[in-house]
Amino acid sequence: MEAEREVLDVLARNAREDIADIAAQTGLDAERVEEAVASLEADGVVHGYQAVVDWDRTEEGKIRAIVEINVELDRETGYEQVADRIARFPAVDALHLVSGDYDFAVEVLGGSMQDVSRFISEQVAPMPEVTQTVTHYIMETYKDGGVRFADGDDDDRLSVSP
Structure with missing residues (x-):
């Protein structure tokens, strides 16, 4: 190993x-x-190979959001079943069961803020187990997938004016 x-x-x-x-x-x-x-x-350790894309540098940029989801489970439904249904949506880029104030953290990709909002309000929020969603739109990405996004300006000196 x-x-x-x-x-x-x-x-x-x-x-x-x-x-x-x-x-x-x-x-x-x-x-x-x-x-x-x-x-x-x-063995399912490696599931695929992907490029780390800085969507802000493309002409068709994508909107990314992190959505907090709270659920209420019953005897017949567990986290796995809810996660399976959420993960099937193409807009869902990543899905995590988390500890803390909410149950799931979902990374969503969309063409616009309206697309993301519509997806959450029409597809996720109506699920019977979902009790609350909170959407955080990502304004700027500095590092993703372990790759730091630089602005191309390596000069870290401060400007000095006389």
Whole structure:
């Protein structure tokens, strides 16, 4: 499992690394890296490979929101069943059962604030178990998926005026 953990660390930093580069970084031979990747995928540890996108830099930017959801469960319905229904919506980018003042944290993507609002009010809020939703629109993203988004200006000096 140690070899798989090393391979996983490299993939988490950059999923585009090829087998030879992962082998060089971990000190494993290429065949062992291929076996580790196949095993991680087969065991459901690695579910996919995605790009970290800064939607603010695209022409068709997307609106992101974090939605807090509270639910009330009954004897026949558990968190898994509610999560399964919420996760099926294409607008749901991430879904987490959390501790604290609410039960679920949901990351939602939409074309506009109205799209996100409509999705929550028409699809999520009417679910029988849902008792409350609170939507937080993401105004600016500084880091996502472990990747820091920089503005391209590496000059951190303060301006000085005479």
